[in-house]
Amino acid sequence: MFSVFLIAQREYLENIKTRGFWVSILFMPIIIVIMSAVPVLLSTSVNEAKYAVIDHSGWVLAAVQKRFLKNDIHQLLESETVPSLNGSEYTEEFDESVILIEQLRQQFKEGEEKKLFASQAADLLYTLSRENASILQTPTLLEQFADWWHKNPQQVLSIIPNASFSHYQYVEPADTSTARLQILLNAEHLLGYFVIPEDPIASGEGASYVTKNLTNRDLQLWFANAVSSVVQGQRIREESIEPNIADWIQQPIAFETVVLNGEDLAVANASDTLTQWAPVAFVYLLWISIFTITQMLLTNTVEEKSNKLVEILLSSVSARELMAGKILGIAGTGLTIVGSWLIAFLILILGLPSLLDSPLPFDLLSLVDKPLYLASFILYFILGYLFYAAFLCGLGSLCNNLKEAQNLMMPVQLILIVPLLVMIPIGKDPGGTLATVMSWIPPFTPFAMMNRAAMPPGPGTYFFTTLLMIISIYFALRMATRIFETGILMTGKPPKLTQIFRMLKTK
Amino acid sequence: MSSLAVKFSGVYKYFDQITAVDNLDIEIPKGCIYGYLGPNGAGKTSSIRMITGILKPDAGSVCVLGNTNPSKIKNRLGYLPEEKGLYKKMRILDLVIYFARLKKMSRQDARLKALQLLEQFELSDRANNKCESLSKGLGQKLQIIATLIHQPELVVLDEPFSGLDPVNVELVRNTILSLKQNNHTVIFSTHVMEQAEQICDSLLLINKGKKLLSGTLPEIRSGMDHNLIVDYDGDGSILHTLPGIERVRDAGKHAELTLKPGTSAQDILKLLVDKLTIRRFDTRETSLHNIFIQAVKGANSNV
Numbered sequence: 001m002f003s004v005f006l007i008a009q010r011e012y013l014e015n016i017k018t019r020g021f022w023v024s025i026l027f028m029p030i031i032i033v034i035m036s037a038v039p040v041l042l043s044t045s046v047n048e049a050k051y052a053v054i055d056h057s058g059w060v061l062a063a064v065q066k067r068f069l070k071n072d073i074h075q076l077l078e079s080e081t082v083p084s085l086n087g088s089e090y091t092e093e094f095d096e097s098v099i100l101i102e103q104l105r106q107q108f109k110e111g112e113e114k115k116l117f118a119s120q121a122a123d124l125l126y127t128l129s130r131e132n133a134s135i136l137q138t139p140t141l142l143e144q145f146a147d148w149w150h151k152n153p154q155q156v157l158s159i160i161p162n163a164s165f166s167h168y169q170y171v172e173p174a175d176t177s178t179a180r181l182q183i184l185l186n187a188e189h190l191l192g193y194f195v196i197p198e199d200p201i202a203s204g205e206g207a208s209y210v211t212k213n214l215t216n217r218d219l220q221l222w223f224a225n226a227v228s229s230v231v232q233g234q235r236i237r238e239e240s241i242e243p244n245i246a247d248w249i250q251q252p253i254a255f256e257t258v259v260l261n262g263e264d265l266a267v268a269n270a271s272d273t274l275t276q277w278a279p280v281a282f283v284y285l286l287w288i289s290i291f292t293i294t295q296m297l298l299t300n301t302v303e304e305k306s307n308k309l310v311e312i313l314l315s316s317v318s319a320r321e322l323m324a325g326k327i328l329g330i331a332g333t334g335l336t337i338v339g340s341w342l343i344a345f346l347i348l349i350l351g352l353p354s355l356l357d358s359p360l361p362f363d364l365l366s367l368v369d370k371p372l373y374l375a376s377f378i379l380y381f382i383l384g385y386l387f388y389a390a391f392l393c394g395l396g397s398l399c400n401n402l403k404e405a406q407n408l409m410m411p412v413q414l415i416l417i418v419p420l421l422v423m424i425p426i427g428k429d430p431g432g433t434l435a436t437v438m439s440w441i442p443p444f445t446p447f448a449m450m451n452r453a454a455m456p457p458g459p460g461t462y463f464f465t466t467l468l469m470i471i472s473i474y475f476a477l478r479m480a481t482r483i484f485e486t487g488i489l490m491t492g493k494p495p496k497l498t499q500i501f502r503m504l505k506t507k
Numbered sequence: 508m509s510s511l512a513v514k515f516s517g518v519y520k521y522f523d524q525i526t527a528v529d530n531l532d533i534e535i536p537k538g539c540i541y542g543y544l545g546p547n548g549a550g551k552t553s554s555i556r557m558i559t560g561i562l563k564p565d566a567g568s569v570c571v572l573g574n575t576n577p578s579k580i581k582n583r584l585g586y587l588p589e590e591k592g593l594y595k596k597m598r599i600l601d602l603v604i605y606f607a608r609l610k611k612m613s614r615q616d617a618r619l620k621a622l623q624l625l626e627q628f629e630l631s632d633r634a635n636n637k638c639e640s641l642s643k644g645l646g647q648k649l650q651i652i653a654t655l656i657h658q659p660e661l662v663v664l665d666e667p668f669s670g671l672d673p674v675n676v677e678l679v680r681n682t683i684l685s686l687k688q689n690n691h692t693v694i695f696s697t698h699v700m701e702q703a704e705q706i707c708d709s710l711l712l713i714n715k716g717k718k719l720l721s722g723t724l725p726e727i728r729s730g731m732d733h734n735l736i737v738d739y740d741g742d743g744s745i746l747h748t749l750p751g752i753e754r755v756r757d758a759g760k761h762a763e764l765t766l767k768p769g770t771s772a773q774d775i776l777k778l779l780v781d782k783l784t785i786r787r788f789d790t791r792e793t794s795l796h797n798i799f800i801q802a803v804k805g806a807n808s809n810v
Contacts, residue, residue, distance in 0.1 A: 006608050014596060308592030312653070314561045315586035316609035318578060489561070499523065 003317040007325025008332065011300070015333040024292060028341035032348045050169045051219055052184070052193040054176050056206075060196045062126065063230040064223070068164035069122035070115075072156070073149075077105060077114045081159045097148055097155055104145060121146055168219050185212055191219055200231045201238065275370060279453040280427040282377050285341075286450050287419055289381055293334035294388045301326060301396030301488075302405045310488050319485040323397075327389045331382070338381055342374065376453050383469040384446035387476055388412065394480030397487035398494045408494060419447030430455040439465050442472035479504055511570070512537045512661050512692035513558055518567035520553050520716075527553040528564070529716035535694065535709075540687050542707035543663075543696040546803050550716035551696055552589070555663050558694065559586045572660055582610045585659030589666050589696070591650045595639035599630065602638055603653050610657035617656065624652045628678065643670040651679060655686075662686060665696040680706065700796040710795075712802055719802045728792050735764040735772055737779065738787035745782045749775060756797065765797060 015021055055061040108114045124146040128134065134147065149156055157166055171190070173180060184190045192211030200207065207227070209220045236246040257268040266272075304310055304326075313322055391412055399405040419438075426435045430452040438448035439457070445465050456462075486503045487495070495503070513535040520528035528550045535541045545551045556562040557569050560578030571577040577584065594602055600621055607617035625631040628648045633640070641649060647670045654662065664683070668676050683706060686693050697703055703710060710727060712720040720727050737746070738761050746755045746762050751770030756763040764775065772790055779785060793801075 002611070003609055006605070010594075010597075010605055014594070017596065307595070308588070308590035309594065311556075311561065311588040311590065312586065312592070312606070312650070313609070315559045315584065315588075316581055316606065489556070502523070 003321045004325045004328065007313075007317065007322060008329035011326055011329025012332040012336075015296070015300075015330065016336065020296070021333060021337070024337045025340050029344040029348055032345060049167070049191040049216075049219060050171045050189065051223070052171055052173060052176065052181055052190055053196065054178070054181070054193065055196045056198040057196050057200055060200055060227060060230060063234075064226045065170065066119075066122045066126050067226055067230055069125050070118045072160060072163045072165075073118040073121050073125075074114055075160045075163070076101070076156065077108055077118065079159055094155075097152065100141075100144055100148055101159070103141065107141070117142070121149070125149055167222065181210070185210065188212075191216070194223055194227075196227065200227070201235055204231075276454045277427060278370070278373060279376075279430070279451050280423050282373055282453070283419065283423050283427075283447050283451045286377060286380055286384065286447060287416070289334065289338050289341075290384045290388055290446075291416060293330060293337070293385055294392045296333065297326065297330045297389050298392040298396040298405055298409065299402065300330065301393055302399050302402055305397065305399070305488060306401055314489070319488055320481050322488070323393055323481060323484045327386070327393055331385055331389070334381070334385055338378070342377075370453075372456060373453050376450050379466070380446035380450045383466070383473065386473045387442065387446070387469065388416075390473065390476035390480040394483035394487065397484040398490065398500070400491065400494075404494050415443050419444055419451075423447070423451060426451040427454070431457070440468065442469060445469050445472075510537055511535060512539075512572060513694070514568075514570040515554070515557075516568045516570075518554070518557065518564045518569060520550070520557065520562065521565050522553075527716055528557070530567070531713065531716065531718055533711060533718070533721070535692065535711075537692050538687060538690040539708040540683060540693045540695055540706055542703040542710035543694050543713075544698075544700070544703060544710060544799060545713040545719075548715075549713045551713060552665075553716075554713070555586070555588075555665065555694070555696065558661075559584050559663055561586075582657065583660045585654040585657065585662040587650055587654040587662075587664045587667055591647065593638040593641075593646055593649065595637065597638055598635055599638055599641070599649060600625065600634040602649070603656055606653040607656040610659075612657055620656050621652070624656060628652055644672060644675060647671055648675060648679070651682070655682070659691065661692045661694070663694045663696070666698070667695070668697070668699070668702060700794065700799055704795040712799060714803050720798070724795070727795075727798060733766065733790050734793050734797065735766065735775060736787065736789040736791055737762045737764065737783075737785065739779070739783040739785055741783040743783075745779075749778055751775070754797070754800075763794060763797065765793065 053061045104117070108117050120142055124142065128146060128150045134150065153165065157163055168191070173184065181190065181193045185193070191213060192209055195206070195208045195210070197204065197206030207224075209224070211220070232250070233246070236243070241249075258265050259268040259272050304313075310322075317325075392409070395408045395412070396405055399408060422434060422438060422444075426432070426438065426448060429435060435448055435452050436457075438444045439452065439461065441448075445468065449462070449465055483500060483503050511534055513533060515531050515533040518528055518531045518533075519526065531550070531554060533554075543551060543555065553562065557564055558571055558577060560571070560576070560581050563578075568575055569577060572580055572583055574580045594605075597605070600618075603621035603625065604614070604617045607621060608614065612620070622631065622634070625634050628651070630645065630648060630652070633645075638646065638649065647667075651664075651667060654664070667679055667683070671679060683693055683695070687708075695703065695707060704724065707724070709723050710721065711718065740760065743757050743759060743762060746752070746757055746764065749764075751767050751774065753765040753767045755765075766772070766775070772788075776785075776788055779788075
């Protein structure tokens with residue numbers, strides 16, 4: 001046992017000096033920072049995608065643009081954010097902007113008032129933008145507002161980051177012939193252009209979206225949705241249906257999502273959804289941890305064999321002690337990495353909001369309230385690691401170099417892909433047949449049980465699946481020891497499967 | 508108490524369908540330097556691994572230092588295998604201490620002894636360097652230190668001189684001789700017959716897993732032909748055309764000739780004097796090199 005400890009200690013101390021170890025340690029903090037910072041940074045960056053419209057109807061484009069403006073203005077009035085400088089220099093005009101917005105919010109508190117103001121402001125703004133004009137004298141609040149909006153798009157974006165023009169920019173080429181727009185598309189000056197038919201009221205036939213990029217459908221969906229609403233509105237007006245009756249007819253039924261926790265009912269929020277999906281992220285993390293650390297073990301075993309050290313070691317310790325020492329030493333390394341990830345996770349989710357000066361895009365703190373997740377992660381990391389470590393240590397002992405090891409690894413890698421494939425289906429139905437069956441197949445048990453943590457099965461399932469894993473690990477280690485004892489001293493090409501079976505039979 | 512360090516009785520070892528060791532009987536006395544010779548693939552490594560407790564025999568018995576299970580007495584054994592490696596990233600002193608600790612030495616004793624041996628082998632100034640900084644020869648010395656640090660009663664050294672310069676060969680040779688003086692047993696495996704000839708008290712020659720020859724050098728040589736040693740200048744190809752010569756081992760300016768029965772040295776000298784400038788002409792016992800070749804070739808031709 002002392003020899004096992006010595007070998008494990010050496011493995012651990014040597015591994016923590018490697019570059020790979022420190023790269024692994026930094027992996028998690030970097031991922032958390034990227035996950036948190038990228039959405040924040042993206043929200044402040046301006047999207048360059050441009051689009052054009054050939055409007056044969058003569059009125060739909062104007063109506064759509066007014067609609068976009070109206071929605072943006074309404075959103076601004078609803079928002080509680082104040083304009084921010086966003087890096088530009090402070091001016092007295094900035095103060096005036098803040099006061100103007102506040103005045104508007106005070107004045108238009110009622111929904112209908114807001115809608116009316118938004119509609120009027122949108123009309124005025126549309127005219128200003130069409131004629132590239134500006135208002136010289138601004139006697140009314142409406143004109144002051146329109147003038148401010150027209151001149152300060154960056155300040156508008158600082159209040160409503162997802163304003164319509166933050167996503168896509170409408171361009172109006174001097175020549176809107178099809179040939180001309182196609183040249184712009186080929187030159188990638190446009191993401192796409194829309195063709196609106198002459199009489200969309202009668203039929204949508206002839207409407208098209210022309211693009212070279214079929215993977216990004218967001219622009220198409222966003223613009224087509226707006227056109228549909230505008231055309232529907234016009235159809236309603238033409239049928240002389242009262243606008244409020246039309247609104248009522250079109251009003252969808254919104255189901256409120258209520259989550260049941262034990263006997264408590266609570267309206268589900270974003271953090272509840274995150275909590276439900278978090279086990280899937282943990283499965284992925286578990287997979288990365290087990291895959292990375294067992295790979296480390298495999299590489300280490302093959303290197304030791306190719307370094308011609310094995311025979312010297314085996315003259316001091318048994319093959320079994322050597323293998324056990326290796327597995328434990330690298331388990332220690334793995335636990336250090338995983339432990340550091342968890343600590344980094346806690347530190348960063350507490351510290352990042354103040355660092356980024358913005359709340360995190362996901363309420364990660366809610367995960368801390370779920371000890372089952374972290375406990376499951378640690379337990380299934382240990383069980384999963386030991387199970388796969390046995391196989392990889394055995395296989396590694398048969399190989400003289402990493403290339404041979406990669407070939408022999410193929411079946412294990414194929415098995416390891418399965419938990420990734422079923423990760424989302426199990427996440428959607430943690431109590432379903434797939435989840436239940438996978439929980440009882442030892443190579444998949446750690447991943448499936450982690451996957452099910454959002455709707456955990458009963459304690460019996462936890463107990464017996466853990467017992468199953470312990471028994472499986474025992475047999476996997478026994479088999480691996482037999483292979484390791486013979487394989488570690490073998491030279492020449494790796495044995496065939498039949499020879500490996502013969503090794504297993506050797507007493 | 509047995510006077511034998513190692514005793515093999517009817518030992519067999521199989522690998523898959525190959526018989527690596529075939530009914531081998533060996534007796535190695537304590538306190539001697541024992542040459543363990545054989546061609547490549549003869550079964551030397553397999554039998555050495557059984558002596559050091561790395562492998563177990565499939566049949567027969569192996570008794571090492573009075574123990575029939577050598578894996579139980581690994582702390583009393585030292586093994587320097589032919590293929591040697593180091594943990595490249597480890598510090599030299601740490602590596603020696605690590606191997607000593609694996610042999611159950613206390614940390615304090617291991618450190619003291621490691622420093623002493625590093626000094627003796629002129630490596631103390633590099634004690635804190637990484638192993639990867641050592642040349643092949645210095646790495647070899649380090650491995651010898653790691654093999655001997657726990658003062659094993661039985662040491663197996665497989666090609667201990669490979670990669671060493673003459674000064675270090677002398678250093679290692681003296682170390683091996685001092686082990687013998689201290690009544691430790693040394694099993695010395697090599698393909699360089701001159702080294703075995705100079706250092707070994709007894710020898711064993713195995714081929715295809717079987718014993719071919721064993722005993723002290725005089726015992727092995729008895730009944731063998733005498734050889735001629737010729738140091739010469741000129742075209743040595745003439746040596747191969749001489750009548751009455753069984754075999755020629757020509758090194759360019761130095762040749763060893765094995766005479767056929769009935770051929771006299773005088774006849775050969777007469778033939779050579781006119782054709783080569785002879786600087787030395789001497790008769791001597793058959794070299795171990797020749798014995799090795801004769802025995803192995805003879806055994807192979809009988810198969």
